[in-house]
Amino acid sequence: MKNNREKGTLSSLLEILMVSSRLGLTSFGGPIAHLGYFHNEYVRKRKWMDEKSYADLVALCQFLPGPASSQVGIGIGVMRGGILGGIVSFIGFTLPSVVAMITYAIILQGLDVGDVGWIHGLKIVAVAVVAHAVLGMANNLTPDLKRKAIALFALIGTLMWQTPFTQVGVIIISALVGFLIYRHHTDNNDPKIQFPVSNGFAVTCLVLFFGLLILLPILREVTSLNWIAMFDSFYRSGSLVFGGGHVVLPLLQGEFVPTGWLNKDEFLAGYGAAQAVPGPLFTFAAYLGAVINGWKGGVLATFAIFLPAFLLILGSLPFWDSLRRNPKIKGALMGVNAAVVGILIAAFYQPIWTSSILAPIDFAFAAILFSMLVYWKLPPWVIVVTGAIGGSLMALI
Template sequence: MKELFSLFLTFFRLGCVAFGGPAAHLALFKQTFVDEKQWLSADNYAQIMAISQFMPGPASSQVGICLGMLRAGQLGGFVAWLGFTLPTALLLVCAAYGLTQWQNDQLPAMITGLKLATAAIVLHACYSMSRQFCTSALGWMLLILSTSTMILFNHFAVQFLIIATAALCSVLFAQPLEKNTSRVQLGLSPSLAWISFAMLLVLLVCLPLFAQASEHPLLLLFDSFFRIGATVFGGGHVVLPMLENEVVANKWVTLDDFLAGYGITQAMPGPIFTFAAFLGGVNQLGLPMAATAALCLIAIFLPSFLLINCCFYFWQKISNNTQVQKALVGINASVVGFLLAAFYDPILTSAINEHWQVALVLLLTLVLHKKWAPAWLLVVASGLLAVIFI
């Protein structure tokens, strides 16, 4: 018990200072657990990172869960996730309460500022991810095709078709990624791996059926957030279009609250997927704020635990397969296209109305690119300045 409490405190402290997004989280984990605490080797840490990049869901949170599992098994993974996620989740629930209760003349101006900051953050993410993932003509072609297809046919099912098509094209024409031959052991048994896989499959198939049949709002919310957590590739920013297609399209959350909340999330430490807690808090369904926030948060992270249990066990059987390595080239390019399409709609279409707003978004993007200020500071400054000057 003492070790679990110490593990919780370690990750809670990291969750309070983990600004800067997934890349910063991974660097912080390496510094803490490889360099300082020496819980694992650099090679094993690199292997955990590589496998997490292959899995859908929040990569940095999955790495944190794995580090907890290395230390204290399944319960350690949960404690590590709870410690790393709790600070941001609590702050976002408080922000959701403030957004729903603070109804005065300054609120529209603040939301405008948060939207502009969000536009700059997503634009910078599109730029950096395209440079990282689109290193060939094929990658750029798949990026353009996925972006244009999502703009024309913005539907959740289309995303799966795009990912499958991109994976097939890259298997046929792309060069494989560099292989990683390091090994990491999480002590996972074959039975646990198969049980986790079966649970994941059953929930993905049965939850939508039960949710649509019952039409109960809590079950509909759990189904949507679980499905997103189990299928989103590309990290935190890419979850934006998938969430928008679910919660805004179904009128569970207003578009203004959605974009404002995404901007607020950028000002917080910890994983971007905790945005789910905010969305649960500002729901338009008349459901209790705290309970719905917790439900959405658990639903979007639950697939990560199941995926880790099965994927880490089966990874060694496929990790050196050339076709798998090549498929990832197309998958990475397509998810950047999803993010670029989301930057156009709903972000640009709702946040940009005047020429000065375009200039401000470009300026904020430059600030991020040059690392003159962190994203959280831009969000806070944009919200405050908008209240003062708009």
């Protein structure tokens, strides 16, 4: 029995690694697009979790600081294969872009990739993927007029007041509205989610998160070690960012350019590469670390900036299922899930639509890719390859 269980665990971990690595190689378009890719792969195709549980996990990760899409991927990996599953899921999704960014820093520094046609094609792929995800989530999470109204409020609020804390504010207000409207809701059909993480381990992770946030700046002041200063800057950036990868870029610029770790030209040289690679935008840290101290600096920077995301999601998951099933909390989560739909629609417009659909031909190509994905049921990697080829051909027109 033990050998069979070990084989089953190994098989699950290999499956998680295979699926997450494929997503890490093909998930272009930023954090909101990643949620669309995850929804298509983990919910629609593999059915590792149901729509409601996925939406609840997304809502939790939107509320936590850090890279939301990476935290969702870690959470799904934990649910599927325990803590090792979360680590394997993170490695598969993140490693391709980390390797690419370190390579850019060491070999291809200064390469202008901002206007390459295939990159524009991949941005249009993100339009099709996110549109598909938004439609599916809207059908399930906003079935009545009240929740549609909450989603509309979230959409307008997110678009009109674009600050790092807008999403958190919108979620809090939507939770309050949902609680007031649905506090007597009696639907108890939500499946129980099993998180193989103990409460004690979760509390340890949360204590470690806050402890490092306090201790690292102190160590930075009392020591003269560059690697501690570097670790502190990346850890703090990963801990205090709300709103996803795009928000962390100016924060990192403020940490490293004025202090002389690297110059503005070196910073901007990596920005185009960060937009060109798949996977989480937080791997821009790998580029910065590699510019500062070679590949070892890239590895250190990647570990430091993603460590808060790991600690927060592992510290929150064990308590999340009991909260989401509590009748007093359920109404609030119904409001939050509706708000997530609105936030996704807002992100679909800005920055995904506005940076991708620049001409009628772009819209026509997006419609083709959307049809391939939704109606012809072609796998996402086919959509990605088609988008890259189509973007290159359109650049020649």
